[in-house]
Amino acid sequence: MINSIAQQCRAERAAVSCMYSRFTWAVACLLLAGSVASAHEASPAYLEIKETAPGQFSALWRTPVLGRDAPSGSAQALDDVKNLSESNVQELADSFVERRWIDAGPKGLAGKCIEFPGLQLTITDVLVRVELLDGKKLTTIVHPPQPWVEIAASQHGDRQLRES
Numbered sequence: 001m002i003n004s005i006a007q008q009c010r011a012e013r014a015a016v017s018c019m020y021s022r023f024t025w026a027v028a029c030l031l032l033a034g035s036v037a038s039a040h041e042a043s044p045a046y047l048e049i050k051e052t053a054p055g056q057f058s059a060l061w062r063t064p065v066l067g068r069d070a071p072s073g074s075a076q077a078l079d080d081v082k083n084l085s086e087s088n089v090q091e092l093a094d095s096f097v098e099r100r101w102i103d104a105g106p107k108g109l110a111g112k113c114i115e116f117p118g119l120q121l122t123i124t125d126v127l128v129r130v131e132l133l134d135g136k137k138l139t140t141i142v143h144p145p146q147p148w149v150e151i152a153a154s155q156h157g158d159r160q161l162r163e164s
Helices: 002-039
Strands: 045-053 056-064 088-091 095-103 112-115 126-131 137-142 148-151
Touching: 137 148
Parallel strands: 045 126
Antiparallel strands: 045 056, 056 095, 088 095, 112 148, 126 137
């Protein structure tokens, strides 16, 4: 009888030990999965350009600060675009927001190329939205491998903005 009680105790300890070991592994796997899932989290940057008068635009550039992969600097439009005011930068809890007013000349932004310096070194996409005086709204997403977009008069081609 004593022998069977001892064997029963050993069996119960083994079962508890096995259950504890399985529980420990399950918790470790959940913690590891959670850290891996959040390791590649990225918020998109956002560029909004609204035509306020013929050839003049307000621009809002928002970059996330949730990680080291956020694009730095500002979007740069090329070819004869003048700043009408100095940029106003505001730091929020999750992002930096830069506002400025630009003059793109009598032809507006048609044919202009907007580049995002340093974007190719990140995993961050940029949502670009342009609103024109005639009511057209153009949108695209810029990805790190091609950190630029062309605003064209005709909306054909894969790196040009398209109407939304």
